[in-house]
Amino acid sequence: MARLQLDTLSKRYGDFYAAQDVSLDIADGEFLTLLGPSGCGKTTTLRMVAGFVEPTSGMIHIGEREVTELPPWRRNTGLVFQNYALFPHMSVAQNVGFGLEMRGVAKAQREPKILEALRLVRLEHLADRLPRQLSGGQQQRVALARALAFQPDVLLLDEPLSNLDAKLRQEVRLEIRNLQQRLGITTVMVTHDQEEALTMADRLVVMAEGRIQQVGTQRDLYERPATPFVAGFVGRSTFLRGRMKADVLVLESGLSVRCGRRLVGDAVLALRPERVTLTAEPPAGFDNVFIGEVEIVSYMGGLTDVHVRISPSDRIIAQIANGEGVRLPEVGNRVHVAWSSNAAIFAVPREKQPEAVH
Amino acid sequence: MDTSSQLRSGTVISASSLIGPATILVALGVIVPLLFLLRYSFNEYDPRLLMVEAFTPANYVDFFTDPYFLGAFFTTVRISVVCTLACILLGFPLAYVLARTQSRFKNLMIIAVVIPLFVGNAVRAAGWMTLLGSQGFLSVTLMDLGITSTMTEIMFSETAVVIGIIAVNLPYMVLTLQSVLESVNRNLEEAAFSLGAPPLTMFRRVLWPLSMPGIAAGTILTFILAMNAYATPVLLGGPEFRMLAPLVYGQFQMNNWPLAAAIAFVLMATTLLLTVVASLVTRQGFRN
Numbered sequence: 001m002a003r004l005q006l007d008t009l010s011k012r013y014g015d016f017y018a019a020q021d022v023s024l025d026i027a028d029g030e031f032l033t034l035l036g037p038s039g040c041g042k043t044t045t046l047r048m049v050a051g052f053v054e055p056t057s058g059m060i061h062i063g064e065r066e067v068t069e070l071p072p073w074r075r076n077t078g079l080v081f082q083n084y085a086l087f088p089h090m091s092v093a094q095n096v097g098f099g100l101e102m103r104g105v106a107k108a109q110r111e112p113k114i115l116e117a118l119r120l121v122r123l124e125h126l127a128d129r130l131p132r133q134l135s136g137g138q139q140q141r142v143a144l145a146r147a148l149a150f151q152p153d154v155l156l157l158d159e160p161l162s163n164l165d166a167k168l169r170q171e172v173r174l175e176i177r178n179l180q181q182r183l184g185i186t187t188v189m190v191t192h193d194q195e196e197a198l199t200m201a202d203r204l205v206v207m208a209e210g211r212i213q214q215v216g217t218q219r220d221l222y223e224r225p226a227t228p229f230v231a232g233f234v235g236r237s238t239f240l241r242g243r244m245k246a247d248v249l250v251l252e253s254g255l256s257v258r259c260g261r262r263l264v265g266d267a268v269l270a271l272r273p274e275r276v277t278l279t280a281e282p283p284a285g286f287d288n289v290f291i292g293e294v295e296i297v298s299y300m301g302g303l304t305d306v307h308v309r310i311s312p313s314d315r316i317i318a319q320i321a322n323g324e325g326v327r328l329p330e331v332g333n334r335v336h337v338a339w340s341s342n343a344a345i346f347a348v349p350r351e352k353q354p355e356a357v358h
Numbered sequence: 359m360d361t362s363s364q365l366r367s368g369t370v371i372s373a374s375s376l377i378g379p380a381t382i383l384v385a386l387g388v389i390v391p392l393l394f395l396l397r398y399s400f401n402e403y404d405p406r407l408l409m410v411e412a413f414t415p416a417n418y419v420d421f422f423t424d425p426y427f428l429g430a431f432f433t434t435v436r437i438s439v440v441c442t443l444a445c446i447l448l449g450f451p452l453a454y455v456l457a458r459t460q461s462r463f464k465n466l467m468i469i470a471v472v473i474p475l476f477v478g479n480a481v482r483a484a485g486w487m488t489l490l491g492s493q494g495f496l497s498v499t500l501m502d503l504g505i506t507s508t509m510t511e512i513m514f515s516e517t518a519v520v521i522g523i524i525a526v527n528l529p530y531m532v533l534t535l536q537s538v539l540e541s542v543n544r545n546l547e548e549a550a551f552s553l554g555a556p557p558l559t560m561f562r563r564v565l566w567p568l569s570m571p572g573i574a575a576g577t578i579l580t581f582i583l584a585m586n587a588y589a590t591p592v593l594l595g596g597p598e599f600r601m602l603a604p605l606v607y608g609q610f611q612m613n614n615w616p617l618a619a620a621i622a623f624v625l626m627a628t629t630l631l632l633t634v635v636a637s638l639v640t641r642q643g644f645r646n
């Protein structure tokens with residue numbers, strides 16, 4: 001168990017950067033999640049740490065060791081593959097014991113450690129089975145036990161849950177998190193599932209087009225996204241684009257939105273749906289109030305999404321918490337859409353920045 | 359209930375009509391002649407009367423007591439074992455590269471492997487002659503380079519036959535291994551590496567055991583082909599060189615059908631026996 005440091009790590013294929021200037025300092029025992037859309041370089045980054053992709057430049061430290069040049073078998077990292085990659089010709093126990101065996105642990109000493117690792121994932125009763133005799137969820141846990149049994153310095157997980165069904169995923173998610181905290185093992189997980197990232201990690205890294213967009217806690221990313229990309233990727237947002245005039249953002253449609261902040265030039269405003277208030281009568285106490293027509297109402301159990309058009313080119317999404325006595329608007333209703341300027345997440349677009357997702 | 363039993367008998371009928379023709383063909387074309395041949399092998403040979411009806415193991419006894427035949431027998435087994443081992447050693451790396459390559463030219467590479475099979479036996483033998491003969495490319499080059507002072511004659515020797523058989527059998531081994539290696543996920547190798555196995559250990563513990571089905575199939579295939587090789591030993595081995603398949607034909611030509619039949623059965627039994635042994639050994643390897 002150790003601290004993991006990536007220092008301006010880059011991987012170039014031809015003139016295309018799969019990962020560029022990735023710098024991360026992951027504390028001993030921390031659970032860090034790499035989050036981002038497909039092709040943004042998450043796997044590439046993880047595989048550089050594991051030693052399967054040779055960085056074009058940059059350095060990797062595990063604890064005090066510089067491992068940038070070390071082959072995978074000398075890095076002491078525990079890796080869990082998306083497809084589990086259990087050795088089909090070995091029993092569960094042999095699979096789990098493989099790392100110990102490679103480290104020269106004698107058979108007699110291996111047995112208790114194998115059992116211990118299997119007990120962690122509650123599979124000690126299946127030690128003699130072959131991988132093909134296990135369910136997907138059990139295979140997943142064996143893969144985890146195998147990666148943990150030899151006490152690696154860091155645990156690396158590449159979309160470990162993506163082959164499980166939704167319900168199982170929730171269970172295993174909690175299980176991995178508990179285990180990680182109990183063992184205090186430094187962990188890096190790759191996912192493109194936001195919810196997974198939010199529920200499991202201590203800190204999240206949002207990547208796009210090979211670059212780190214932002215590193216922070218769930219709350220940092222949600223409430224203070226550094227770029228429009230992050231605002232769109234973590235949670236949902238409505239984006240309003242325009243030019244700043246003093247503390248007012250003038251949209252292309254001509255609408256003026258108060259921002260509570262002075263900026264210059266082109267800007268993008270991100271609004272979280274749950275921060276937007278919908279009322280039939282003009283509300284008091286908001287510095288942004290617009291009248292619009294309800295276009296879509298989607299009921300989702302605890303919450304309802306309402307899409308309101310406030311100009312031919314601007315549509316705002318508002319979220320209403322359902323409950324007793326809450327009256328939902330109907331499509332075609334004219335409603336007031338309101339938010340206070342400090343509720344808006346504000347971001348200035350830079351040049352060559354990944355497009356925000358909607 | 360009725361419909362299901364109808365369905366089932368329908369399936370049986372269509373299944374038997376599918377495998378029926380092939381079965382009949384095999385029965386008539388292979389098994390019946392084999393039974394005749396087996397019967398012949400216990401007959402007697404008379405230089406004037408040719409085959410004489412009898413029931414005697416004399417032909418088999420002759421075969422296993424005559425140094426001439428025994429020599430051919432051991433040469434055949436030795437060459438087959440050597441060629442098969444060589445095919446495994448040469449074929450595995452080739453098959454691995456083919457299975458793992460991301461190259462756009464993968465199909466071309468596979469065709470390149472198979473090309474030796476496009477060429478007929480006689481043409482191929484002629485090719486080897488220009489390469490291995492005393493006036494051939496290899497001999498002349500070695501002399502030109504001053505490595506040898508006399509002509510190197512590889513043609514018409516056991517070496518030439520071994521080289522020739524390997525060249526014919528290697529594609530079979532490579533293609534068999536390649537298909538099995540492709541089914542071994544690359545992640546398994548990486549998993550072994552990440553667990554601390556250096557490449558050789560990974561190979562021994564993961565890749566080799568998982569490719570055992572391919573090794574077994576390839577071994578059986580190339581071994582049977584080598585045991586029964588006819589054209590290559592005749593064309594590259596020269597008149598003095600003896601393997602069993604040409605010997606069988608030679609006896610037929612001399613009209614000694616009983617002996618030819620006996621040799622054919624010795625060849626077949628040996629091939630079968632060694633094939634069974636090879637597959638038992640590889641299965642054992644797979645278990646560990």
Ligand SMILES: Nc1ncnc2c1ncn2[C@@H]1O[C@H](COP(=O)(O)OP(=O)(O)OP(=O)(O)O)[C@@H](O)[C@H]1O
Pocket residue numbers: 013017018036037038039040041042043044045192
């Ligand atoms: N060997 C390679 N050669 C060329 N390009 C590559 C190679 N490996 C990856 N890439 C490219 O690098 C980029 C990042 O790939 P990577 O696998 O890291 O994405 P990812 O974030 O893991 O995506 P996903 O969520 O789909 O798994 C992709 O655009 C990919 O096409």
Ligand SMILES: [Mg+2]
Pocket residue numbers: 042043044190
């Ligand atoms: Mg990936």
